[in-house]
Amino acid sequence: MPVYxxxxxxxxxxxxxxxxxxxxxxxxxxxxxxQLARFYADQGADELVFLDISAxxxxxxxxxxxxxxxxxxxxxxxxxxxxxxxxxSARALLRSGADKISVNSSxxxxxxxxxxxxxxFGKQCVVVAIDIRKVExxxxxxxxxxxxxxxxxxxxxxxxxxxxxxxxxxxxxxxxDGTKNGFALDxxxxxQQLVSVPIIASGGAGTIAHFExxxxxxxxxxxxxxxxxxxxxxxxxxxxKELSKTTRIRx
Amino acid sequence: MKIAVxxxxxxxxxxxxxxxxxxxxxxxxxxxxxxxxxATHVIFPGVxxxxxxxxxxxxxxxxxxxxxxxxxxxxICLGMQLMCGWNEEGDLAGLGIFQTQIRSIESQFANxxxxxxxxxxxxxxxxxxxxxxxxxxxxxxGWNDVQINGKSEVFYFVHSYAAEICKDTWGIASYPDPFSxxxxxxxFYGVQFHPEKSGKAGEDLLTQFLxx
Numbered sequence: 001m002p003v004y005x006x007x008x009x010x011x012x013x014x015x016x017x018x019x020x021x022x023x024x025x026x027x028x029x030x031x032x033x034x035q036l037a038r039f040y041a042d043q044g045a046d047e048l049v050f051l052d053i054s055a056x057x058x059x060x061x062x063x064x065x066x067x068x069x070x071x072x073x074x075x076x077x078x079x080x081x082x083x084x085x086x087x088x089s090a091r092a093l094l095r096s097g098a099d100k101i102s103v104n105s106s107x108x109x110x111x112x113x114x115x116x117x118x119x120x121f122g123k124q125c126v127v128v129a130i131d132i133r134k135v136e137x138x139x140x141x142x143x144x145x146x147x148x149x150x151x152x153x154x155x156x157x158x159x160x161x162x163x164x165x166x167x168x169x170x171x172x173x174x175x176x177d178g179t180k181n182g183f184a185l186d187x188x189x190x191x192q193q194l195v196s197v198p199i200i201a202s203g204g205a206g207t208i209a210h211f212e213x214x215x216x217x218x219x220x221x222x223x224x225x226x227x228x229x230x231x232x233x234x235x236x237x238x239x240x241k242e243l244s245k246t247t248r249i250r251x
Numbered sequence: 252m253k254i255a256v257x258x259x260x261x262x263x264x265x266x267x268x269x270x271x272x273x274x275x276x277x278x279x280x281x282x283x284x285x286x287x288x289x290a291t292h293v294i295f296p297g298v299x300x301x302x303x304x305x306x307x308x309x310x311x312x313x314x315x316x317x318x319x320x321x322x323x324x325x326x327i328c329l330g331m332q333l334m335c336g337w338n339e340e341g342d343l344a345g346l347g348i349f350q351t352q353i354r355s356i357e358s359q360f361a362n363x364x365x366x367x368x369x370x371x372x373x374x375x376x377x378x379x380x381x382x383x384x385x386x387x388x389x390x391x392x393g394w395n396d397v398q399i400n401g402k403s404e405v406f407y408f409v410h411s412y413a414a415e416i417c418k419d420t421w422g423i424a425s426y427p428d429p430f431s432x433x434x435x436x437x438x439f440y441g442v443q444f445h446p447e448k449s450g451k452a453g454e455d456l457l458t459q460f461l462x463x
Contacts, residue, residue: 001425002386003393004405041450046394072269077407077448097265099409099448122299124390124409167390198388219385221393250394250405 004250005215005243006046006222007236008200009229011036013082014053016062018230031230034069040229041076043236046250048074049102049170049200049224052082053145064096071097079127079170085113087120094121102127102170105143108150108157111164118165127200128166130157132187133174139187146174155190162195169199170224176204183214183223192219200224208234208242215247252461254278255290259311261304261329262296270447274458282311291322292461297329301353301412302341304329318346323463324439331434331441332412340412349434349441351417356389359413359428387427397422397432397444404452406432406444413443 011018011033018033037048050070054060060083067080080093081102090101101121107114107128117126131146132139132154139154158169171191173184183201191199200222201214211223228234243249256267258280271278278294279286287293295317297304308314317324317334326334335345338353345353390411397404399422413430416423421440422433434441440460446453 001396001427003391003395003408003426006393071265072272075270075273075448075450075454077409077445094263095265097263097269099263099266124298124392124411168392192385196384196388198390198392219388221388 002219002248003198003221004046004248006200007044007211007240007243007249008047008049008222008224009036009040009045009236010049010051010202010224010226011230012051012053012226013063013066014055015059016066019053033066034073036230037070037074037078040236041074044240044250045076045236047076047222048078050078050080050082050098051102052080054083064092067093067096067098081127081129081170085110087116090117090121094125100125100127100168102129104129104131107161108141108143108152111160114161114164114166118167123165123167126166127168127170128161129170129172130154130161131172131174132184134184134187142174146177154187155194158191159194162197166197168197169195170202171199172224173201173203177202178227179204180206180210180228182206182210185213185217188214188218188220198222208239211239211243212246215243252276252292253290254292254294254461255287256280256294256296257287257313257317257330258282259304259313260307261299262327263298264296266445266447267294267296267327270453270457274454274461276461282313284312284316287313287316288320292463293320293322293324295324295326295330295334297327297331297333299329300340301329301332301338302343305333305338305341305343305345308333314346318348321438323460325460326439326441327447328410328443328445331443332414334434334439334441335414338412348439349414349417349419349431349436351414351419351431351434353412353414355412356387356391356426356430357411359430383427391426394449395424395426395444397424399423399433404456406442406446406449406452406456408432408444410443414441 077099079100085106141152202224205225421435424432
């Protein structure tokens with residue numbers, strides 16, 4: 001059977017605390033990442049993603065102990081990302097108990113990093129995160145939290161990163177992020193024709209119907225969201241109960 | 252009880268160690284033959300590429316130790332695969348405990364197309380191949396059903412290679428073709444999925460293993 005569709009809460013972590021920016025600008029505090037992770041695992045989350053958005057090295061040093069605590073206390077898989085630019089920084093996170101690592105801007109800057117990570121740790125733990133924004137003709141890849149437009153074609157970049165060794169893609173539509181207008185279905189429909197690795201969709205989830213559209217209109221296997229979970233707008237048990245009427249959801 | 256986790260440089264040992272800790276059991280991480288032989292239960296984990304894992308195992312002489320163990324042994328993911336026979340990944344011979352071979356899921360797709368149509372690929376069956384790839388991305392990553400111990404359980408998988416069905420098959424999953432999600436022979440157990448990451452179902456399986 002195809003895999004169960006995955007519901008994936010994303011926790012942005014800065015200086016040891018969970019934050020979520022609306023369109024990455026304003027930041028609100030939604031709590032202790034380890035407690036939140038345990039809460040989501042108990043609620044039925046299928047996987048978790050932690051993004052370290054720390055700005056300084058001093059803040060970043062607080063991330064490893066959090067990864068260790070999550071690995072000790074949570075019994076579902078989790079991916080960590082943010083600021084990984086070398087095999088060594090990835091190794092430290094994997095050794096701390098992360099199951100997968102995700103790279104974004106650093107892979108745009110130096111695409112060979114993807115191959116280095118895949119060769120060292122295996123493709124299965126290399127997630128390439130890609131931020132896209134719709135332009136007149138297609139989508140372009142953005143970096144640095146959506147601030148920089150690289151001008152690169154999103155559909156070409158996903159094929160390139162897969163050929164370099166990405167085992168999974170986490171694709172965020174910056175147009176949708178924080179807007180609650182729904183996932184960028186048109187992009188995902190094209191993307192799934194071009195690559196054969198699993199894709200996680202992110203950006204724009206605001207209602208249960210948005211997840212339903214994603215899972216019934218595309219073959220994307222994971223749906224990621226943050227604030228709607230952190231602020232209790234959509235409780236995961238309720239989301240999964242509704243989705244199980246139309247798609248393959250793990251109870 | 253003494254649980255030894257074989258530390259040969261190719262496993263996500265921390266996750267396995269933490270999973271047993273959550274169950275209230277301490278484990279030792281070791282590559283020492285005497286430590287391994289004196290344990291009541293042995294865990295053989297593994298992630299990464301079969302070839303480099305097998306080389307590391309051979310360098311430590313553990314390829315000769317594992318098949319001769321007499322206590323319950325549980326191979327996880329690549330650990331399970333290395334306990335089988337021929338492995339397509341790296342074209343190598345495994346430890347030969349389970350009588351089956353490891354093939355890439357993608358080559359299984361291609362073969363099932365050939366079986367299905369019994370002729371060379373045509374445009375229409377190329378389309379079928381593409382359709383299959385859309386429904387079955389590789390790696391097989393995520394939660395899926397396993398028929399095991401007479402019931403259906405859901406576990407977390409991450410793999411691109413799979414063990415064919417054989418007489419040692421203990422649990423079956425399908426992606427899309429059936430494969431050995433779990434194997435069992437005498438004191439040897441192997442699981443393709445990750446019980447240490449499979450929530451309550453995984454914890455139950457590990458508890459069950461410790462009760463053997």
